[in-house]
Amino acid sequence: MGQAALFAVPAAEREAPGEGAPRPQADGLTEPAHVQAAPDPSAGAAAARPAFAPNEEQARAITTAARRTAVIAGPGTGKTGTLVARIAHLVEACGADPAAITAVTFTNLAAAQLRERLAARLGAAAARMTIGTFHAICLRLLERRPLLDQEEAAALLGSCLSAAGGERDVRRAAEAVSRVRGGGAGTEAERALAAAYEAALAARGARDLDGLLLDALALPGPPPPCFTHLLVDEFQDVNAVQRRLVRKWSAGSESLFVIGDPDQSIYGFRGASARCFSELAEDAPLDTLPLTQNYRSTPEILGAALAVIKNNPGGARSLRAARADGAPVRLVYTDGPLSEGIWIAKEIARLAGGTQMHTAVATPAARPFSDMAVLCRTRRQLARIEECLRHDGIPCVVSGRDDALSDGAVRGALALFRFLLAPQDAAALAACLTETCAVPAQKAAALQADVQARLAAGEAPPAALAAAGCPPALASDAEQFCALLPHEAPRRLLERYAALPGRVTQAHREAFARVLDMAVFHRRMEDFLRALALGEEADLRRAAGKAYRSGAVQLMTLHASKGLEFPVVFLAGLQQGALPSAQDGGADASEEERRLFFVGMTRAQDELILTAPEPPSPFLDELPAAVARERARVRLPDSRQLRLF
Incomplete structure (x- = not known):
């Protein structure tokens, strides 16, 4: 089953109006799954949005024939409308194959909104486009491997810090490791920590979010045809590795169109730079166009x-x-x-x-x-x-993101559902054993190897857990929730889990309650786990x-x-x-x-x-x-x- 199952499109969603089933493209890349996002905070404004009638500046950006275009779009200047109209222009006026168009957004919520507006304009053609965040697109390009969310990655890095005798703050250490892995400068200790962390990831057969980008960057050969026309939203907040991905994906493409605002560059701590537009112009000739009419604010x-x-x-x-x-x-x-x-x-x-x-x-x-x-x-x-x-x-x-996601009982519960949805996720099984069942690390490793071997031989997860000698409570939980997963919403599943004896003690109840209030925005557990793994702040x-x-x-x-x-x-x-x-x-x-x-x-x-x-x-x-x-x-x-x- 593996991670492919976790990030596949559920049947109910495939049948939703306006959403086509995932289909293989000529390059073998699967058309991206629609992500069930939380309700749009500005949905009322979106519902009342009038038909987009571009002004002169927007029209120049929409119809430009330049191969490489940067649009400097101040706040409220119709950036999303311009992006939608540009994509429609490529299809309607330039004859571009929708499957040859990729649009990169900053959040999953923005991707869902862009797809919705394109579907309203272009109909079924929008479903053939690749639309998503850098991480979501890289996930689809790579072979499936378990993906650690931010809390799991922080816990793994914390164990590496402890093994090295370090007492540094995990958040600061994570920033240093991310910088070093992306090719940036680092001290000898930071480089050693990055190497130890990558070794720990490899031992678990897992990736983190940085690893998604780096592994996609290392893929051999030319970019697939879906990048023939590449559009990047919120370009001011791309980091150095994402900039290299843009360079790789747009090599030989027919058009590159980036849009954003240097005055809204706010992710310097992740390696973004307000100078990204001028740096892009240093790569090759770039047509720079402004949007200066603000329609949002008084x-x-x-x-x-x-x-x-x-x-x-x-x-x-x-x-x-x-x-x-x-x-x-x-x-x-x-x-x-x-x-x-x-x-x-x-x-x-x-x-x-x-x-x-x-x-x-x-x-x-x-x-x-x-x-x-x-x-x-x-x-x-x-x-x-x-x-x-x-x-x-x-x-x-x-x-x-809520601090409750770092709570041990929360991590154990989420790991159980990740394992049931993707049984080959060794990191999820390890968390079930160590976080929920308090199995010592050495014994957990042996149990994990036995379970994975049984799964590979075709045994179902509950049977594999029981036969390997895992704690009976874990095997019982797996059997119960395997039957419930297809039918119940994530909040109800987590409520059932919390009601089981000994699963969530008093010390963890407040954190668990906060996660229940996050789960209410998602219809399926795979939606919720996907948002936790790939979501930005606005997606949670x-x-x-x-x-x-x-x-x-x-x-x-x-x-x-x-x-x-x-x-x-x-x-x-x-x-x-x-x-x-x-x-x-x-x-x-x-x-x-x-x-x-x-x-x-x-x-x-x-x-x-x-x-x-x-x-x-x-x-x-x-x-x-x-x-x-x-x-x-x-x-x-x-x-x-x-x-x-």
Whole structure:
């Protein structure tokens, strides 16, 4: 069965309207499976989107005959519409075979949206295109091997650090190892750690996300025909290895079309660079075209954002607002993070038509909760605001990876389902034995070898586990859930698992409950596991409550918000040491932090509310005088009530 089964398209999905079954292409690459993504945070705006009528700048980009094109698309300038129209132009006007077109997106959610819009424009032809993230496309190009998600990879790297006697932070070590494996500089200790980590991966017959890219880069021979026309979205955030993949895939292609915005380059810690467009121009002649008309934000919002970003190299930007004047941007100072969270909760209730908040600001027509988003620099900041919203009964959905995914009981449960869906996944079986059953490593290795041999001989997983002498509870779980997997949603499966005696102890229940609230966004366990393995921040979501409510406030980090838009945005946590980050990274890091602020501000369509706990961010000094400044009036709870937060 193997990993191919885990990443195949389920039968129910193959039969969904508008989705064709995966089909082999001439190059042997399978047409990409549709990924069941969480509901689109800006789905309301998408549903009301008018037919795309390109302006002059967009039309030039859509119809360019240049072999290599870079489109510099500022926020809200119709980047996705231009990308869709460019692909349609290749098919309708240039006669391109849809199977010869590959579009690379930054998230699985963006890939699903792009495929949906192309299907509406081109019908069944869209199903023949290759559309996905770098990691998803590389996975389809390579032979199947177990894929470690971020939490499993971190655990494996942690064991390598321990074996080396290191006491370094795993996150920092992961950044160093990724840099070294990608061909970057590293100390002798970092190179040794990278080698040990790769050896540990090889011993498990597994890959991590970096390995997907590197192995695809090492594939021999010319790129397959699906890359005849290559389009790359969010190009400003590709890292060095992804840049090399673009170079490899576009070698000999008929067209390369990249689109993005250097002012929205916010992944320097992953090796991305705002200079990527100029570096692309150094490879070969490049036709560079701008998109400068902003259709998303009011002039007040765009003006405030431009006043900030002009302090980065390049000076004043040329973006222009197409919309009529709107409400002024508000900057609200608070005494601290708790005051900020309470004020945001009360203000959201007021905007939604509640009467809890008495303020001099006139109450507008009531807005649905789904119109509103709260963005922060870090997940820790979001956690405080989530507590305040939940305390006031405001439904919310949190985007991004959750620390609960690193919990041992959670990892053990997910490993069981990964093993049942892909029995050749040795890493999943190892996690079942060590995390769930507490089998010592040496004995686990022997059991694993026995089970894998029995599976290779054709035994079913439950029988192979029992015959190899694995703990009876593991064999029993395998038998029970093998029968349930095809029929039940992932949340229900995980609830059944947690109800089994001894599987999830009290110490792990909170983490498990958070993962249940992530699983509610997926219809099948393979969808959920695929999102965990390949998903970016925006692809993973958690409902703040047992059931998902479509009318919910969206909570996400600034990184997760990239590419999204909302009528009302609260940009919170604008505190010294948070944005910009307290970590000293020099001028380049300061510029990236300013770009992150710019990204957050330009998510807003109608209203932008900035909140700043003391001491405020120095970036606020760059805002124009037209921004309305005020001090939050918040009554803090007494000591007994504080325990509720």
